[in-house]
Amino acid sequence: MNETNWGLERVSVILGNTRALQDVSLTLGPGSVVGVAGGDGAGKTTLLRTLLGLLAPSSGTVDRPDGDAVGYLPTGSGVYPDLTVDENLKFAAGAYGVHGDDYRSGRDELLGRTGLEAAHNRLGRNLSGGMRQKLGLAMALVHRPRLLVLDEPSTGVDPVSRSELWRLVSDAARDGAAVVMTTTYLDEAGRCDAVCVLDEGVVLLQGHPNELVADMGGSVGEATQRPDTPYAWRRGASWRMWSPDDFKSSGVRSVVPDLQDAVIVAALRRRHETNGVAA
Amino acid sequence: MMLADAGGVSKKFGDFTAVDGVDLTVARGEVVGLLGANGAGKTTLMKMLLGLISPTAGRVELFGEMMTPDARRRIGYVPQGLGLYEDLTVAENLQFVARAFGVDPPQLGDLASAKDVLVRELSLGLRRRTAFLGALSHRPELLILDEPTSGVDVIARSDLWDTIRATAEEGSGVLVSTHHMEEVDQCDRLVVMAGGRVVLAGTMDEIVGDSVSGTERTERFERRFAELAVA
Numbered sequence: 078m079n080e081t082n083w084g085l086e087r088v089s090v091i092l093g094n095t096r097a098l099q100d101v102s103l104t105l106g107p108g109s110v111v112g113v114a115g116g117d118g119a120g121k122t123t124l125l126r127t128l129l130g131l132l133a134p135s136s137g138t139v140d141r142p143d144g145d146a147v148g149y150l151p152t153g154s155g156v157y158p159d160l161t162v163d164e165n166l167k168f169a170a171g172a173y174g175v176h177g178d179d180y181r182s183g184r185d186e187l188l189g190r191t192g193l194e195a196a197h198n199r200l201g202r203n204l205s206g207g208m209r210q211k212l213g214l215a216m217a218l219v220h221r222p223r224l225l226v227l228d229e230p231s232t233g234v235d236p237v238s239r240s241e242l243w244r245l246v247s248d249a250a251r252d253g254a255a256v257v258m259t260t261t262y263l264d265e266a267g268r269c270d271a272v273c274v275l276d277e278g279v280v281l282l283q284g285h286p287n288e289l290v291a292d293m294g295g296s297v298g299e300a301t302q303r304p305d306t307p308y309a310w311r312r313g314a315s316w317r318m319w320s321p322d323d324f325k326s327s328g329v330r331s332v333v334p335d336l337q338d339a340v341i342v343a344a345l346r347r348r349h350e351t352n353g354v355a356a
Numbered sequence: 357m358m359l360a361d362a363g364g365v366s367k368k369f370g371d372f373t374a375v376d377g378v379d380l381t382v383a384r385g386e387v388v389g390l391l392g393a394n395g396a397g398k399t400t401l402m403k404m405l406l407g408l409i410s411p412t413a414g415r416v417e418l419f420g421e422m423m424t425p426d427a428r429r430r431i432g433y434v435p436q437g438l439g440l441y442e443d444l445t446v447a448e449n450l451q452f453v454a455r456a457f458g459v460d461p462p463q464l465g466d467l468a469s470a471k472d473v474l475v476r477e478l479s480l481g482l483r484r485r486t487a488f489l490g491a492l493s494h495r496p497e498l499l500i501l502d503e504p505t506s507g508v509d510v511i512a513r514s515d516l517w518d519t520i521r522a523t524a525e526e527g528s529g530v531l532v533s534t535h536h537m538e539e540v541d542q543c544d545r546l547v548v549m550a551g552g553r554v555v556l557a558g559t560m561d562e563i564v565g566d567s568v569s570g571t572e573r574t575e576r577f578e579r580r581f582a583e584l585a586v587a
Contacts, residue, residue: 116509117480205394232506235393235535236581261507264537264574276509286571310514311521313542335570337538341510348511 088137112269148222154213207238365414389543432496
């Protein structure tokens, strides 16, 4: 890795008796937003905590900038409920040694960009979920970090606040920060410059979202009844199915797959191939 | 007959109007998505349908009549926090719910191997599955779900949606509150709330246009939503 890129190189982490991460590599560069996707227990938070130095890898290497150059939004926002918006920001700035005019100009700019000016005197406990996440993000940005680490920034956040959060994250990347964020939603991961999908601690898929769809192989079809294959899943009122071959001869209607389909197919293949189920 | 039929329903808390003249129906066989920013009135509306709070004005009919204790027996509900007892096992949680409704505990199916595990030790995916099984054990005709699949992996999410769609196909109606495109796309039609009112109702294709896919679909949805939420 060169000196402006950070990330993980072949990292494994063991927690108790569980291999929480296995041989995971991830490159984070200035100006790009990397999404880490997966469900509960997939290893997303372990990955971020290892990157931050809060967990030690059992093997592999971790590169990150010095502590003061990292901004971190933990799950649940990290906002203090008994402090006001201003006090939360001031506390975060003070912790990173940002004071005086630097702090005041940063605060004014962040309050403006997050739309929190009118709420600057409100206690953390009285903020809506979306406002709390925006404040948490402002607290992570107040010292202009070079690496921004966001743990499920949009969980419980409505679509309006979510698009505002995305704008703040994109602005931070445009200003040169390397950004890594976790999410359980693939429509969100699909907006990142690169995505790493974890499943039970291993990398299921990794790359640009469009490449992952283009490289999935086989065909995705749609059916109105449950198809007789283990490679089938629900999509609204109908079903989708995957086959290593095309569906021309079988009369199944082919559809253009998206990232969600690509990840489901990869997860099903991993599960079934482990259990020896053929497509 | 509608399973749920709210007409001009309002709820005030002091001077604050949480729900303001809302019309909403859920018919047999359909999955209706309820959307709105935090504070738009979704949870208050759901609680009125569940009979947990009473409206200040308007009417709420369930199964063709005004709310009765018997109606509650015909509703299944999975709250956002799932409502499970963490110190009880999967089987004990399901027995408890079944007994409360006076029915036999449900078949465990793919949860059989976890039946003696305390809920606190389960993954979120299995917790959600347990809550679903409990909410469905008395074969409700109306199922109300608050963000039913957040936090779980794609296969668990697809399995949960399979259960939801199968419940609708068997003739029940489902009302789902959600924020996320992957869930929105699973619904037959959507009702969008802002400031306590319904500001938009229709299918997803009607809302974003039917030839739009992928990231652009998500972005259009968010833009449309943002326009409505400030309106």
